[in-house]
Amino acid sequence: MSEVVYSKRELKRARYAVAAVFAVHGAVVGSFATRVPWIQDHASIGAGQLGIALAFPAVGASVAMPLAGRISHTFGARTALRGLLALWTLSLVLPALAPNLLTLCLALFTYGATAGMADVAMNALGVEVENRMNQSIMSGLHGMWSTGALIGSAAGTLAAHLGSDARAHHVLAAAVLTVLGLVACQWVLDLKPTEDEEPPPRFALPPRSALLIGAVGFCAVFAEGASLDWSAVYLRDQLGTSAGLAAASTTGFTLTMAIARLAGDAVVDRFGAVRTVRVGGVLATLGGLLVVFAGNPAAAMGGFALMGLGIAVVVPLAFAAAGRSGPNPSLAIAGVATITYTSGLVAPSAIGTLAQATSLMVSFGLVTVLALALVVFAGVLRAGDRRTAQVSPASEAVPGPRP
Numbered sequence: 001m002s003e004v005v006y007s008k009r010e011l012k013r014a015r016y017a018v019a020a021v022f023a024v025h026g027a028v029v030g031s032f033a034t035r036v037p038w039i040q041d042h043a044s045i046g047a048g049q050l051g052i053a054l055a056f057p058a059v060g061a062s063v064a065m066p067l068a069g070r071i072s073h074t075f076g077a078r079t080a081l082r083g084l085l086a087l088w089t090l091s092l093v094l095p096a097l098a099p100n101l102l103t104l105c106l107a108l109f110t111y112g113a114t115a116g117m118a119d120v121a122m123n124a125l126g127v128e129v130e131n132r133m134n135q136s137i138m139s140g141l142h143g144m145w146s147t148g149a150l151i152g153s154a155a156g157t158l159a160a161h162l163g164s165d166a167r168a169h170h171v172l173a174a175a176v177l178t179v180l181g182l183v184a185c186q187w188v189l190d191l192k193p194t195e196d197e198e199p200p201p202r203f204a205l206p207p208r209s210a211l212l213i214g215a216v217g218f219c220a221v222f223a224e225g226a227s228l229d230w231s232a233v234y235l236r237d238q239l240g241t242s243a244g245l246a247a248a249s250t251t252g253f254t255l256t257m258a259i260a261r262l263a264g265d266a267v268v269d270r271f272g273a274v275r276t277v278r279v280g281g282v283l284a285t286l287g288g289l290l291v292v293f294a295g296n297p298a299a300a301m302g303g304f305a306l307m308g309l310g311i312a313v314v315v316p317l318a319f320a321a322a323g324r325s326g327p328n329p330s331l332a333i334a335g336v337a338t339i340t341y342t343s344g345l346v347a348p349s350a351i352g353t354l355a356q357a358t359s360l361m362v363s364f365g366l367v368t369v370l371a372l373a374l375v376v377f378a379g380v381l382r383a384g385d386r387r388t389a390q391v392s393p394a395s396e397a398v399p400g401p402r403p
Contacts, residue, residue, distance in 0.1 A: 006189070011129060011132055011133050014189045015129050015137055016187070018184075018188055019144045020144075020184035021125075021184050021185065022141045022148065023144045023147055023148030024181040025115075025118060025148065026144070026145035026148030026150075027152035028174075029149050030151065030154075030155075031153070031155065031170065031177075032092060032095065032111070034152075034153050034157050035096065035156055035170070036050075036054075042099070043101060045104070052101070053104045053105050055345060056106075056109045056111075057109070057111055057112030057115065058345040059109060060112030061113060061341050062341060063113060064116050064117050065120050065334040065337055067117060068117040068334060071117065076191065076192040077188070080121055081121045081125060081188060082181075084114065084121050085122070085185060086181060087114040088117075089174050089177040090174050091110055091114045091174075092170050093167075093171055094108075096170045097167060116338075119337055120330060120333050124329055125188055125191075127319065127323030127324070129189060130320060131324075132189075135265070136264075136265040136269045138317065139260075139262075139263075139265045139268060139312070139313045139317070140265045141316065143259075143262035146254075147262075152173070156173075207331070207335070209322075210325055210331070212377075213321045213336050213380055213381060214338070216277070216318055216374060216380055217318035217336055217340040218340060219314075219370040219371065222344075222370050223288075224257070224308075224311055225343065225344045225348050226350075226367045228254070229347075229351070230360065231253055231304045232249055234364065238361065245297060253304045253305060255308075256312070257308040264312060264316070267313070268317065273317045273320070275378075276313060276317070277378040280310040280314060281310060281371055281372065281376075281378060283307075283309055285368055285371045286303075287303040287304065287308075287371070288365075288371050289368060291303035291364050307367075311371070311374070317381050318336050318340070321382070
């Protein structure tokens, strides 16, 4: 492989560019989520049919994610990210145009496929920048995704409050986010393969190491999905709180996750990936125990906040570990992303099913057990610790092999 030299200034600019890409990606999700009720009414479907349709983004992402590595190899990392991100932002328009269940499923399949491919491409570039800077940045990048999602959801909430047609709202949002994404992509690293480098396979199973890393990510995302969708219900039904106080619990969970991700890189640099996840697992487990045994709303809200704090950096570190776990980073990242997407899909329904058979307290007992698993299995993320990776120290000019 040939080497390319990047200055500190170029790497810093590339870091900010990738962070902007993460924010744009998150803003699409936030924009879509707030208009789901409008989309449901427009397609004239019930709650059960909507549940079926909302499974299709994960299906589309799972099918398409393995293609991202091949696309990046063919066109180069910058061009591939530019194209995939534009497809993702423009796909925001499709669900609002769907007049029935079939077309909505097709639209959401496309929406998920483009989301997944862009997700793999931007995480792979994030890992590359992190390697060359010899400084943890993945937690902050995912914090920027959360920030983008909050901004997108705020704009969507305003549009819904004003009674805006979701088609017009999403056309405008897609146009703005596409332009912002294309501008940001101008400064990401332009990594290209050497002439003698073999392209990655179009479809292949992820390596065993990625499956183990993905299992840790699964535990964190399961706890995240359960808390986001069920924390308010838990406070209302289990502890008899008002709707406003119940909603505040979800907000608190989201804010602690976003803050922890934005601040997480300094912690990872100081203590390493494995120790950070183990301590985070302890915090998340304590939070789960507070939720399960809470006798009052304040304790439960504190438990959910602790859980958000504890699991916040796990997924960013899982992507970082996947990117360093073998000779094909894109394939490993795609495998981890597929597992985490699946976890996010099954968690809300699994919690509901278990709660119906037993109780919400038992459901969050399961979440607590999965949080404890982070403590036990954090060691599989050792590859995500840049201090143990074979990375050259940062300097005024940082060499790095082209992927």
